[in-house]
Amino acid sequence: MARITDLVQNRVLPDQLRKPADKQQVNIFAMGDVGSTLLSGLFLLGGEWIHTIGIWDINPMQVERLETEYGQIAGYSSRCDFPGVVGLKREDFFQGDVAVFCASAGVPPIDHTEGDVRMMQWERNRVLVAEWVRQGVESDFPGWMAIVSDPVDLLCKEALLTARGIDPSWAPDRIRGYGLGVMHGRGCYYSRRDKRFASYEEEGRAFGPHGKGLVLANSITNYDDEISKDLTRKVVGANIEAREKGYKPFIAPAIASGALSILATITGDWHYSAVYMGDEEKGAYLGLRNRLTEEGTELELLELPEMLYSRIEESFHELCQLR
Numbered sequence: 001m002a003r004i005t006d007l008v009q010n011r012v013l014p015d016q017l018r019k020p021a022d023k024q025q026v027n028i029f030a031m032g033d034v035g036s037t038l039l040s041g042l043f044l045l046g047g048e049w050i051h052t053i054g055i056w057d058i059n060p061m062q063v064e065r066l067e068t069e070y071g072q073i074a075g076y077s078s079r080c081d082f083p084g085v086v087g088l089k090r091e092d093f094f095q096g097d098v099a100v101f102c103a104s105a106g107v108p109p110i111d112h113t114e115g116d117v118r119m120m121q122w123e124r125n126r127v128l129v130a131e132w133v134r135q136g137v138e139s140d141f142p143g144w145m146a147i148v149s150d151p152v153d154l155l156c157k158e159a160l161l162t163a164r165g166i167d168p169s170w171a172p173d174r175i176r177g178y179g180l181g182v183m184h185g186r187g188c189y190y191s192r193r194d195k196r197f198a199s200y201e202e203e204g205r206a207f208g209p210h211g212k213g214l215v216l217a218n219s220i221t222n223y224d225d226e227i228s229k230d231l232t233r234k235v236v237g238a239n240i241e242a243r244e245k246g247y248k249p250f251i252a253p254a255i256a257s258g259a260l261s262i263l264a265t266i267t268g269d270w271h272y273s274a275v276y277m278g279d280e281e282k283g284a285y286l287g288l289r290n291r292l293t294e295e296g297t298e299l300e301l302l303e304l305p306e307m308l309y310s311r312i313e314e315s316f317h318e319l320c321q322l323r
Helices: 033-045 060-071 117-138 152-166 180-193 225-236 238-244 251-267 306-321
Strands: 024-029 050-056 084-087 098-101 144-147 175-177 205-207 215-217 271-277 284-293 296-299
Touching: 024 033, 024 251, 033 050, 033 060, 033 251, 050 060, 060 084, 098 117, 098 251, 117 144, 117 152, 144 152, 152 175, 152 271, 152 284, 152 306, 175 284, 180 205, 180 225, 180 251, 180 271, 180 284, 205 284, 205 306, 215 225, 215 306, 225 238, 225 306, 251 271, 251 284, 284 306
Parallel strands: 024 050, 024 098, 050 084, 098 144, 144 175
Antiparallel strands: 175 271, 205 215, 271 284, 284 296
16 A cells, blocks of 8 residues: 655645635636636635635726626625625736636637647646746735646646746745546546446545546545546546537536635635645646645545556656656
8 A cells, every 4th residue: 555645755835825814815817718617606605715806807898897797796695795806907916815827828629629638728828827927926926826727737837937936935835736626526427427436426536637647546445446447538538528519618627626626725625636746846736635724735645555556656757757
């Protein structure tokens, strides 16, 4: 048996990450399909922990529309405690506690149904995220950054390298990736539809990136390598399957990977996100269950079957080689 923490070396826990004593401001960068859907999730669910959601988009009319529409939502009791939604100027974006990156360039058209769609966005999105992070670090941003755009895990590493190029003390855990939540959600979806995968929802786990390299385990206690790999293939292929049906899947990613997982991070609950693993020069961001505590990021400690650990280790080393 092995533990996922065997991959951890020289972990640095930042002072900026903590379970908040007061409500926070969460700012969303780019209000496309994912950003605007993520806004809905945070608005409806985050009132206890978020006082303001700041929004920015290259199209000011989109910002004005969303600010107006959300300002016109009111509940019928004191239990409806919604955050305020305010439009931001680009130069003021990093005046908050959590900065969420949802910008994307070059998303393949719906009829593109071959290859790893997330990797097709890599070269253009890495330029966007580097520019965004540079602004944040140079603005002395005091909080942490959530990367939601694809490819999540690689953009996190690009963000870290950019930040450390400006401030070598920038802690890796101040950047976190949000793509694995929907892969877990898809695993649960298939576990309800196929009895071979039925154990996943209660006993299974997800590890690795949002796409190629994903590792699902049908069960931690009764691991079956063949069933787990079959489930992984179905989950990885769900994006292409949706595109073949004529639509781009963004609702489940925005809510499962985005809103729910970001809120869980803020509240200190267990969730799926990508955090930095390995040494400071050659490591990578790996998705797994974790939570944010007063001491920093706590990884879920599991005794893993050797076959499962080998799959995770292989995925991690592949991520370390990509850039």
